[in-house]
Amino acid sequence: MVRQVKVNALSQANLIKLLLEGEYTMRQLAEETGLHYVTVVDYTRALRRAGILHICAWELDRMGRETIRVYKLGEGKDVKPRKRLTPSERAARYRAKQKQLELIQITGGFAQ
Numbered sequence: 001m002v003r004q005v006k007v008n009a010l011s012q013a014n015l016i017k018l019l020l021e022g023e024y025t026m027r028q029l030a031e032e033t034g035l036h037y038v039t040v041v042d043y044t045r046a047l048r049r050a051g052i053l054h055i056c057a058w059e060l061d062r063m064g065r066e067t068i069r070v071y072k073l074g075e076g077k078d079v080k081p082r083k084r085l086t087p088s089e090r091a092a093r094y095r096a097k098q099k100q101l102e103l104i105q106i107t108g109g110f111a112q
Helices: 007-021 024-033 039-051 087-107
Strands: 051-060 065-071
Touching: 007 024, 007 039, 007 065, 024 039, 024 065, 039 051
Parallel strands: none
Antiparallel strands: 051 065
């Protein structure tokens, strides 16, 4: 007689095993376990509600913003959310970006 094990139970066990080993983002957990990204989101949300999973760090996305959560299994407090820019820093960044765009257009011959 062959023992039957549900695939879902194996996937959940693999997810917990990875979280015990180290710190992972949701995308990394989905790749490692073979679960769909949305399923990993649901599991991590449930584990956070139970109080056994916390955010230990933030990673930068492709735009340079700290939006990707890095999770760690165990009780603990979430790391403070990313640093927000002040309005003056945001305005200075915008002005610098506009100046760069204007310089690019001038050197490309599209502006005067």
